[in-house]
Amino acid sequence: MENNIITIDIEKMMFTANGKLNLVVNTHINIGELVALFGQSGAGKTTLLRILSGLIKPDKGIVKFGETVWFDSSKGINISPKERNISFMFQDYALFPNMTVEENILFAQPKKSREDALELLAVFGLSEFSKRKPSGLSGGQKQRVALARALARKPQLLLLDEPLSALDADMRVALQNEIYQAHKLLGATTIMVSHDLNEVFRLASHVLCIEKGLIGRVGTPDEVFSDSSVSGKVQITGQIARIEKQDTINIVTVISGSNQIIKVIAFDNDMENLQVGDSVLVFTKAFNPIISKLM
Amino acid sequence: MDPTFIETLLLTGKLAVFTTVILIILGLPLAYWLAYSKFRFKPFVEALVSMPMVLPPSVIGYYMLVVYSPRNWFGAWLGETFNLRLAFTFEGVLIASVIFSLPFMVQPLQNGLRSLPDSLREASYTLGKSKMTTFFRVLIPNIKPSIITAVALTFAHSIGEFGIVLMVGGNMPGETRVASIAIYDEVQSLNFSTANQYAFILFAVSLILLTTIYSVNKKHDPWKTI
Numbered sequence: 453m454e455n456n457i458i459t460i461d462i463e464k465m466m467f468t469a470n471g472k473l474n475l476v477v478n479t480h481i482n483i484g485e486l487v488a489l490f491g492q493s494g495a496g497k498t499t500l501l502r503i504l505s506g507l508i509k510p511d512k513g514i515v516k517f518g519e520t521v522w523f524d525s526s527k528g529i530n531i532s533p534k535e536r537n538i539s540f541m542f543q544d545y546a547l548f549p550n551m552t553v554e555e556n557i558l559f560a561q562p563k564k565s566r567e568d569a570l571e572l573l574a575v576f577g578l579s580e581f582s583k584r585k586p587s588g589l590s591g592g593q594k595q596r597v598a599l600a601r602a603l604a605r606k607p608q609l610l611l612l613d614e615p616l617s618a619l620d621a622d623m624r625v626a627l628q629n630e631i632y633q634a635h636k637l638l639g640a641t642t643i644m645v646s647h648d649l650n651e652v653f654r655l656a657s658h659v660l661c662i663e664k665g666l667i668g669r670v671g672t673p674d675e676v677f678s679d680s681s682v683s684g685k686v687q688i689t690g691q692i693a694r695i696e697k698q699d700t701i702n703i704v705t706v707i708s709g710s711n712q713i714i715k716v717i718a719f720d721n722d723m724e725n726l727q728v729g730d731s732v733l734v735f736t737k738a739f740n741p742i743i744s745k746l747m
Numbered sequence: 748m749d750p751t752f753i754e755t756l757l758l759t760g761k762l763a764v765f766t767t768v769i770l771i772i773l774g775l776p777l778a779y780w781l782a783y784s785k786f787r788f789k790p791f792v793e794a795l796v797s798m799p800m801v802l803p804p805s806v807i808g809y810y811m812l813v814v815y816s817p818r819n820w821f822g823a824w825l826g827e828t829f830n831l832r833l834a835f836t837f838e839g840v841l842i843a844s845v846i847f848s849l850p851f852m853v854q855p856l857q858n859g860l861r862s863l864p865d866s867l868r869e870a871s872y873t874l875g876k877s878k879m880t881t882f883f884r885v886l887i888p889n890i891k892p893s894i895i896t897a898v899a900l901t902f903a904h905s906i907g908e909f910g911i912v913l914m915v916g917g918n919m920p921g922e923t924r925v926a927s928i929a930i931y932d933e934v935q936s937l938n939f940s941t942a943n944q945y946a947f948i949l950f951a952v953s954l955i956l957l958t959t960i961y962s963v964n965k966k967h968d969p970w971k972t973i
Binding site for chain 2: 505507532537542548550562601611
């Protein structure tokens, strides 16, 4: 059992824009899983990724990958990022501006292979940009290069900090597939920070919700986001985009995925605790949904 | 052309080249340490490095002479062990010049390193690279404009050095008599045409170097936009 889990039991005082917040995480992750870290910004998601990578030292606790101890405050052990066999994809991509796209990939490879680098670039649709410097790429292209570079290291643990946030809907879906394929192919454990429910449902087998520095709900996306007390025939998750008040009712616009718009009528007493940006479950059981393929 | 004129110019160039080469070797690790260290007394070290910018050259020159003096243990030790005398020699002037130009090398390098996003270093570490590899392959190539600025400033500053050379080196032809000293000397001897030649050359070289710095910095947009 010990062999197959990442043990995380740490505390770290964070100094955020809203003041001090103690990050307390005590959980474990099965090796080989694709895990989503879900939560509001400032909750500690990125800090947790950085602790796992070794870039931030927790105040106290233990981090173990299988039986390998990465951090143990009681024994004074803190393995450097270099020795952890991880890859970290940064929110600002952190591509090396002095190197071309291809050189960025070659730099990341543990064993230099131009052939592998070109193949990886082809997979990500980046072949034509291989000789370009990062300054000549669009935001989405940079993001793909950053992801390709993270994979080029062939890590045991892949840490992705909002990997797809800069992409449009089509590219997002394409790259979600790439992440999934890469995850399967590498057999690496992948931990991904995401705000996007659609992405979490598509990719993650396990979700950790972080709320104000503490681990909240944990489980499969279904367990975490679907209310089991609801026996509705249709359950749709989404985020509230707009709330319009009309006489005694409210019209709540919920965006599901990247482009599904659902309008729900809600009474004032339903509106308690609801505000724009909240993740919500929309469900109904009064009718039989019918399914048909598009096109 | 007058051979002493050529000799003086060559000596001036030699002092500037040696100073710059020594300072880039010392300055890069020092700037790296100053940019990233969390050492508690770092502000004190930073202040020490910057002292030559605010102190009159005569103050540093005076202390150098004290240290070089055979009556001082360091001067005595150098004389006994290496048979080396630093006061009024080229080596002595070179050491003084290195100390005096230190901030002109270190500050641009330190600012260059600090302007790089931390994620570049962190990305390199998480890709399994050592601090050394990160330094030479990621950091140095991305602060090229700062390196050019630092080298040009140091070189120009060493060429224009006057006070400290006069204090530590005096005015010995072929040993410590650099162009700036020669100008002063020629003017004192009412030899204005030679003074004019030296002055023009120093003026032209400095102008060219500074123009280089400004054009390099203009061309390299702050690459933070990447």
